[in-house]
Amino acid sequence: MKSFLAFLVAMSIIVTLGDAYCFSKLNKPEEANKGCMLDGKLYPFGEISRTENCFRCSCSRDAMRCCSLFHTPIGYDKENCKVVFNTKSCDYDVVLKSDPLKECTVYSRVG
Structure with missing residues (x-):
């Protein structure tokens, strides 16, 4: 019974971590002062709740990290x-x- 419970806990963790398609894009040094470029559009530093292509992103000086809003x-x-x-x-x-x-x-x- 304990091993079954451990299996259920492990599966629930995997499901929560794997719920969206995510990627990271490094910023070019010359663009690092302006924000983050994604698909030809400049996004400001900080959290972006929804891009034009349906991603939730976080823009910092080093990279842009995004996860899809769709499945x-x-x-x-x-x-x-x-x-x-x-x-x-x-x-x-x-x-x-x-x-x-x-x-x-x-x-x-x-x-």
Whole structure:
């Protein structure tokens, strides 16, 4: 029973740590005084709650660290449904190929 409990605790830690796609980008020395550049846009130092490409970032003089605000659907009816990125909600919508106004059921997502 103790080993099962330890397994559950370990899995819960892994799930909480792995909930979003994250990356770091080092700043160029000549840009370090102005802020952080990402996809051609200059962001100020500090916390950025949402970039144009749906990332939450932290900008410092040495680097920009970002994590996605969205999770990619992987478990859905791939034969009848398609994935469309919704820039307003910063998430993927899964809709019927034959009728994009109707949503499909999503069983799992990855970040």
